Amino acid sequence: MKPALIIVDMVHEFVRGRLRSPQAEQIVPVIRRLIDVARSCKAPVIHVVDRHLPFDHELKLWGPHSLVGSPESRIVEELQPVEGEYVFGKRFYSGFRDTGLDNALRDLGVDTLVVTGIHTHICVLHTVGDAFYHGYNVYVVRDGVAAFSERDHEYALEYMKSVYGAKIVDSATAADVLCGRQ
Ligand code: ZN
Secondary structure, three states: OOEEEEEEOOEHHHHOOOOOOOOHHHHHHHHHHHHHHHHHOOOOEEEEEEOEOOOOOOHHHHOOOOEOOOHHHOEOHHHOOOOOOEEEEEOOOOOOOOOOHHHHHHHOOOOEEEEEEEOHHHHHHHHHHHHHHOOOEEEEEEEEEEOOOHHHHHHHHHHHHHHHOOEEEOHHHHHHHHOOOO
16 A cells, blocks of 8 residues: 545635635644655655646636636645655646646555545545546545535535545554555
8 A cells, every 4th residue: 555645725815815625724833743644654645736727617616716827826834845745736636637647656656645634525536536446445534634614514514425435534554554564
C-alpha cells in the first residue's frame, strides 16, 4: 500500500472567505498535523484547489470564487506546501477532473488516498467519487473535513462510505494509514 495525503480546497476562499465553512478553522490544525506525519513518513502531500477562470460554468451557481491568481485562491499559510509537494489547480468540484491528478498519483505509485479539506459534501465528495472510479483505496478523515453545516457534513460522510466504499476514520487512524501502520 502506498498512501498519499490529499488536501482539498484549503484556500482562503473556503477557510476564511465568502464560501467558508464554519468548521474550517478547526480542521486547519488537524490537517497541519497530518502534513507533518506525511512528511515524516515520506507520503506525498498533494493539494487540489479551485483556481477558476472567470467564465467557468460553476460560477453561475456560486458566483465568482477562488479565481486563478486571486488572494482567495491562495492556500492558507498554515498549510503551505514545501518543495517536493504538489498543487493541482481545478475548475470543477472534483480534484481529478482535467487536472492530471490521476496520472500523477499513478506515476508516484500511489494506490491509497487519505482525503481532507472542504467542503465535505461538494469538492471532497466529488473527489472521493472519482477516486472510487479510478480504483483507489480511500480514507476520509472525519475531523479533517468540513462543510457548510453539520447536516451536509454527516450526510456526505455516510454517502461516501455507503456509495464509494470510503473508510471514514479519525485523524489518529489517518496518521497510521499515512505511515503504513494500517
Ligand atoms: Zn469552485
